[in-house]
Amino acid sequence: MITLGHYLVVSGMLFALGLAGVIARRNILIVYMCLEMMLSAANLALVGFSRFHLVNGLPDYTAQSLVFFTITVAAAEVAVGLAIIVALFRTKQSVDVESVTKLQG
Amino acid sequence: MHASIILLLPLFSALAVLLGHRQLKGAAVLISVGSSIISFVACLFFLAADDDNKLLLPFIHVGQFQVGIEALIDQQSRGMMFIVSFIGMLVHIFSLGYMKDDDAKPRFFGALSLFMFSMTGIVLAGNLIMMFIFWELVGLSSYLLIGHWYQKASAAEACKKAFLTNRIGDFGFMIGILLLFGANGGNVNLDDLGSAFTSGPLRPDAPGYSAGFTTAAALCIFLGAVGKSAQFPLHVWLPDAMEGPTPVSALIHAATMVAAGVYMLVRVSFLITASPLAAEIIAGIGCVTALLAALMATQQNDIKRVLAYSTLSQLGYMVMAVGAVAMAAQHGHDPHGPNPGHPAMFHLYTHAFFKAMLFLGSGAIIYACHHEQDIWKMGGLRKHMPVTFWTFAIGTIALMGVPPLSGFWSKEAVLGTAYDSGSNILFHAGSITAALTAFYMTRLLIVTFFGKPRTDAAHHATEAPMVMILPLAVLALFSIFSAFDVLATPLQALKPPHVEGHQTVLFASLVALIVGAGGAIYLYRGKTSDPVNIKLFANKFYFDEIYSVIVRVCQDRLAWIVTGLERVFVDGLIARLPTAIIARLGAATRMLQGGHLQGYTFLLGGGVIAVVYLVVFVLPRLGH
Numbered sequence: 001m002i003t004l005g006h007y008l009v010v011s012g013m014l015f016a017l018g019l020a021g022v023i024a025r026r027n028i029l030i031v032y033m034c035l036e037m038m039l040s041a042a043n044l045a046l047v048g049f050s051r052f053h054l055v056n057g058l059p060d061y062t063a064q065s066l067v068f069f070t071i072t073v074a075a076a077e078v079a080v081g082l083a084i085i086v087a088l089f090r091t092k093q094s095v096d097v098e099s100v101t102k103l104q105g
Numbered sequence: 106m107h108a109s110i111i112l113l114l115p116l117f118s119a120l121a122v123l124l125g126h127r128q129l130k131g132a133a134v135l136i137s138v139g140s141s142i143i144s145f146v147a148c149l150f151f152l153a154a155d156d157d158n159k160l161l162l163p164f165i166h167v168g169q170f171q172v173g174i175e176a177l178i179d180q181q182s183r184g185m186m187f188i189v190s191f192i193g194m195l196v197h198i199f200s201l202g203y204m205k206d207d208d209a210k211p212r213f214f215g216a217l218s219l220f221m222f223s224m225t226g227i228v229l230a231g232n233l234i235m236m237f238i239f240w241e242l243v244g245l246s247s248y249l250l251i252g253h254w255y256q257k258a259s260a261a262e263a264c265k266k267a268f269l270t271n272r273i274g275d276f277g278f279m280i281g282i283l284l285l286f287g288a289n290g291g292n293v294n295l296d297d298l299g300s301a302f303t304s305g306p307l308r309p310d311a312p313g314y315s316a317g318f319t320t321a322a323a324l325c326i327f328l329g330a331v332g333k334s335a336q337f338p339l340h341v342w343l344p345d346a347m348e349g350p351t352p353v354s355a356l357i358h359a360a361t362m363v364a365a366g367v368y369m370l371v372r373v374s375f376l377i378t379a380s381p382l383a384a385e386i387i388a389g390i391g392c393v394t395a396l397l398a399a400l401m402a403t404q405q406n407d408i409k410r411v412l413a414y415s416t417l418s419q420l421g422y423m424v425m426a427v428g429a430v431a432m433a434a435q436h437g438h439d440p441h442g443p444n445p446g447h448p449a450m451f452h453l454y455t456h457a458f459f460k461a462m463l464f465l466g467s468g469a470i471i472y473a474c475h476h477e478q479d480i481w482k483m484g485g486l487r488k489h490m491p492v493t494f495w496t497f498a499i500g501t502i503a504l505m506g507v508p509p510l511s512g513f514w515s516k517e518a519v520l521g522t523a524y525d526s527g528s529n530i531l532f533h534a535g536s537i538t539a540a541l542t543a544f545y546m547t548r549l550l551i552v553t554f555f556g557k558p559r560t561d562a563a564h565h566a567t568e569a570p571m572v573m574i575l576p577l578a579v580l581a582l583f584s585i586f587s588a589f590d591v592l593a594t595p596l597q598a599l600k601p602p603h604v605e606g607h608q609t610v611l612f613a614s615l616v617a618l619i620v621g622a623g624g625a626i627y628l629y630r631g632k633t634s635d636p637v638n639i640k641l642f643a644n645k646f647y648f649d650e651i652y653s654v655i656v657r658v659c660q661d662r663l664a665w666i667v668t669g670l671e672r673v674f675v676d677g678l679i680a681r682l683p684t685a686i687i688a689r690l691g692a693a694t695r696m697l698q699g700g701h702l703q704g705y706t707f708l709l710g711g712g713v714i715a716v717v718y719l720v721v722f723v724l725p726r727l728g729h
Contacts, residue, residue, distance in 0.1 A: 023707045031703075101700035 274332015334366025388428025543621025
């Protein structure tokens with residue numbers, strides 16, 4: 001029997017993997033993909049919550065509609081983010097995160 | 106109305122000349138001279154003004170406390186106003202000739218107008234704070250005028266010295282004003298203070314009266330006069346002030362500003378009369394100044410310095426008279442009765458004319474000898490400059506006290522008061538000073554005007570131009586006649602009545618005159634170098650040297666200690682230590698901002714974990 005706990009563990013592992021990738025990887029495109037993975041982890045958790053919270057015998061669709069919002073926003077974010085990466089590559093000739101240290105205090 | 110015209114006209118002239126001399130060009134000088142002439146005419150009308158205390162401008166008004174620019178009009182201020190405006194006008198006219206070739210004429214005349222404004226303020230002052238404001242302003246204008254030729258190192262030094270020395274006196278004056286301010290409930294109006302001391306809460310038999318306080322207040326106020334009137338031990342600035350142009354010496358450092366101290370003391374005479382000790386100290390200081398300065402004058406070779414020491418000596422006379430009058434009044438010995446005469450003011454009045462004239466005369470000589478001031482390089486000027494000679498001679502014998510010239514009457518009045526004060530020392534010292542005065546003035550006259558010219562400059566000297574001779578001649582007339590009732594009464598001089606029965610005084614002053622003048626004639630006739638050589642007098646009793654040692658030993662050490670304290674406490678503990686702490690903290694926190702995105706993300710993740718840990722595990726255990 002698969003319970004909410006299983007969904008949440010998978011979601012947590014996905015999120016942790018994503019975070020580890022964001023922190024550890026150098027290539028900015030990989031970092032970007034890891035970010036997407038973290039978003040997917042959140043979506044998975046939401047879908048899990050929706051599935052196990054029954055309202056009048058039906059799943060709670062509020063959570064699922066939130067997932068659609070997330071996917072839409074993520075799509076927009078990809079468009080903007082990739083544009084930024086392209087622009088960054090044009091100025092730095094590199095996709096290494098270490099080469100971007102403009103925020104140093 | 107007159108009072109405000111007299112006060113404001115020189116101010117406008119000073120502002121116009123100092124601010125607008127580039128646009129005005131030659132007219133700047135005319136504005137200044139014109140304003141001095143108009144003020145003089147206004148002062149002639151002012152002589153007829155009624156006694157009054159007019160508020161011209163409310164200046165400070167905080168709660169109950171009020172200070173106004175007031176004009177206290179009485180016989181003393183009317184008489185003094187005449188002296189100031191009259192000599193001021195003559196000096197302005199004289200300067201037209203003397204400063205003809207100076208490049209910085211507008212600056213000179215502007216400062217002269219500023220001085221006239223400030224001096225008028227002192228004379229009219231109806232309260233001590235107003236007097237203090239203008240007291241500082243005359244100090245400023247004196248500084249500007251002494252340093253007129255500031256390119257010359259000695260002039261720059263002299264103006265600084267005058268300013269700093271006066272600062273000591275002014276500080277005392279300010280403390281004195283504050284003492285009276287506190288004692289009289291914030292009222293420093295001269296009239297009110299006078300009535301408080303004679304019949305109000307500060308009178309000697311009032312409850313809570315403190316003799317020590319009255320003495321302290323009187324001495325602090327007197328310190329102001331010590332600075333401004335160059336009394337011992339702050340006298341050192343006046344001889345150096347001779348670095349200024351000679352007309353300035355005549356106006357400021359002989360006739361008016363240095364007399365402001367005496368004027369102020371007479372204004373607060375109620376305070377001095379209230380304290381026997383203060384009166385004695387004041388008389389003593391005046392006496393010491395008169396005697397020391399006269400001794401120094403006997404060995405000076407610079408024509409202006411002789412006159413400067415003579416001024417010091419005469420100022421000492423006036424201060425001595427202020428003290429002596431108070432002492433006589435304390436002994437219940439009031440020879441003048443209700444007569445408002447005051448020997449110090451009377452001597453100030455006569456002295457102003459002949460001393461201004463002597464200075465202007467010396468200016469004419471210096472001008473004719475191409476800025477030569479050493480009397481041993483002159484000689485024989487009698488033939489070349491007859492008018493200057495005659496006026497100078499009149500001034501000399503007036504100063505020596507030859508009857509019936511003005512100096513005789515005022516000097517006799519001063520000596521008479523010293524005699525009345527019950528102190529033999531004052532009277533003897535005064536008589537000796539009179540003899541010394543006769544001695545050094547005769548010496549000056551003989552060495553400068555008689556004998557043969559000792560240098561080319563003296564040989565080719567010619568009479569000064571008309572604008573310079575005219576003021577000399579006018580002042581010569583005043584030197585002769587100013588003590589007679591025909592002039593003294595309309596000019597509102599505070600002439601004390603002639604005291605009968607003082608044969609001793611008359612005898613002493615005549616003996617002093619004969620001994621002094623006779624000695625000088627005997628010693629100096631036909632000499633080409635000084636036959637007397639007393640190092641102690643020539644070097645002014647080594648006062649300057651003593652002061653520089655005092656400054657070096659005490660002030661520099663003190664400054665060294667204070668600097669050390671400042672470095673440790675102010676710089677170190679208060680400024681540097683907190684800076685260092687903040688800088689360290691900043692460096693530590695800056696490490697966090699490496700600019701690496703992943704570092705930030707790592708910290709963010711760590712933070713999230715920490716928050717989750719706190720919310721899930723720690724807070725429930727604490728009961729939330």
